Amino acid sequence: MSTPPAPSSMSFVHDTLAQRVVFDTGRAVDAAVEQAGPLGITRPLLISTDGTHAVAEAIAGRLTPAAHWRDAVQHVPRDIADAATATARESGADGLISIGGGSATGLAKAVALETGLPIIAVPTTYAASEATPVWGITEERTKTTGVDPVVLPKVVVYDSDLVATLPHDMAVASGLNALAHSVDSLWAPKSDPINRAYCIESARALATALRGLSGEGGREAREQALYGCYLSGVAFASAGSGLHHKICHVLGGTFNLPHAETHSVVLRHVAALNLPAVPGIADQLAHALGDDGGHAVAALNDLYREVGAPRSLAELGMPEDGIPEAVERVLAAVPAGNPVEVTAENMTALLTAAFHGTDPATV
Structure with missing residues (x-):
């Protein structure tokens, strides 16, 4: 009779999240448009910040956006999250495309949390928010965070050209x-x-x-x-x-x-x-x-x-x-x-x- 193996001291549960990541320098607009189709996104709410509006407008030239939101703020203030969510609903958006750093991605997550809309994130900093199902909203000097799979972007598009102009x-x-x-x-x-x-x-x-x-x-x-x-x-x-x-x-x-x-x-x-x-x-x-x-x-x-x-x-x-x-x-x-x-x-x-x-x- 063979001796049974010694029990392992390694014991943990690890969840791997489902997300598509596209690395394609110089092709952020093309990649975002290409990835929208499989997600059924034809009328996205575009979310951009200062310095990224031109990329959003280039995407708008290839898709038909429901609206273009240009007011993302760090720490995602509650009033802006609510206003952006209302715009997504009233405009009939069927998805979200965020272009920017953590502020843009964070706002897209806040909208997705309330609407369930899929997100394509096009990061322009190294914030890493795009890789997590963590959301955060700030109200009355208190930042509340949570975890919900609905806010994890379905697709992340990385283009190193978009971070080239970061100071x-x-x-x-x-x-x-x-x-x-x-x-x-x-x-x-x-x-x-x-x-x-x-x-x-x-x-x-x-x-x-x-x-x-x-x-x-x-x-x-x-x-x-x-x-x-x-x-x-x-x-x-x-x-x-x-x-x-x-x-x-x-x-x-x-x-x-x-x-x-x-x-x-x-x-x-x-x-x-x-x-x-x-x-x-x-x-x-x-x-x-x-x-x-x-x-x-x-x-x-x-x-x-x-x-x-x-x-x-x-x-x-x-x-x-x-x-x-x-x-x-x-x-x-x-x-x-x-x-x-x-x-x-x-x-x-x-x-x-x-x-x-x-x-x-x-x-």
Whole structure:
């Protein structure tokens, strides 16, 4: 009789989301139009933001839009979400095509949440919202988020030409926002070996891309950034919101801070809090970021210096006297399973350091 195999210590449930991803540099308009047909989209509500209206108008020249919404705002204010939803219904839209960063994608999700309309997302930043079924709406200084498969875009069209005109500071902040999805998903409530693999590869691609974007990387760097961005979103969609995202949702909703820049600033500080408690993961992340010595936070600090990343909440407009309120709100939203117990003391210290832009201690 053969000896039965030892029971595996690996035990988890992983859901893979159904989504088509099209990488096609230079063909965003063609690709969006081609993908609309199989989804039955003939009269879309187009959603665009400053800098992307021309792409929306080019799509409108190939389809017959029900309407064109040009007023997407970060953090998706409730009144704008309601107005856009009313426009979709009144115009008889049969689908949504969003062109822009997280604000455009987020608004499309808010409309889809109420109408069930399918989304084609054409990202123009590295926000990664397009890869997740997570929605968020802000009302009375509070950002509420949720998960619903109906808001996951059916198709994502990535065209590196559309991110070529991003100002350098915005490209860096947006790329670090994507990196924050990867790092936070390493210890988020539903983290598992599959999404951790996505996280590490995403971190590698994004670190390489960010250095390239700050040099002479050109198209190759932009494509690597979009690739890393997508993986970060897939990981986040599976793992859920970790501590980093809970903090940033509080800061964004309460103080209306810029989304990508806030994620950029907070990332290093949450990493410095959690990584010492997960040394194996810290080693993997350090290697992905280009540091074979296992010093992940030091590698993050080096990356921030190399690419000229935003460093403090103060420079983003957060009031210092808002820290106690932020601490209270974060403590009410701490996710399960964070590697380190979150207390008023360590959260106050974290937000104070992030406010002043103090370099976190290295691992």
